Amino acid sequence: MAKDAGWRQHLVGLPKRNHSSAAVRAKATLRRNVMNAVGADQAHVFDAFAGDGGMYRAVWHDAASYVGCDLVFHRDDRPAFVGDNRRVLRCLELADFNVFDLDAYGCPWEQAYIIAKRRKLRPGETIGLTITEGQAMKLKFGGMSNALGLVADVDFRRMAGMAKGQDWLMARAINNIADMMGARVTRRWEAVGNVGSRMFYIGLVLRGS
């Protein structure tokens, strides 16, 4: 199913010894790029892992509209669902949104799969998708979430040392998500954390085909 989408990939700078504030800056930069590609005044953001609003304050407050979601209630002015984003994503009219932020600590693929199944693109339509993927340690020790196995369409979910193939798995997962949405990836920005759990921060622009 996965194929080379011919991405134009741009790396967002993370210093060699990156630290959390550098990662936050990189995350914000690629989100700003995605929002600008959609057009800030046309960007309707669903922030599925909204947390305490770091990315809202850094970027999404400039979007035309914003709705967050988090398991935890945060006492601030953001419109937000408090609950499990998987339930919310299954119920909401997703056509109302054209930017989806999946800033998970670990695995964003279950949410990406729900979105891909429910949010098809019209030909020529543009949407943004931002992803934080943090399964490097799990992959290193031979595990993989079922959701990543499903969207990457691989059946070897228990094999030590899979972290070496994380780029390849990400590429398959992203291409398959785009396929499911009836779209292709036209822009991609990425930053890879090089300390700790080697987080992947990815910003995508998809266009309906």
Ligand SMILES: C[S@@+](CC[C@H](N)C(=O)[O-])C[C@H]1O[C@@H](n2cnc3c(N)ncnc32)[C@H](O)[C@@H]1O
């Ligand atoms: C990495 S933090 C998000 C940071 C946030 N994007 C920001 O800009 O500050 C991950 C957040 O996802 C929330 N979370 C984890 N699983 C969730 C789920 N299934 N549904 C909704 N929120 C979830 C956690 O409560 C946590 O606040």
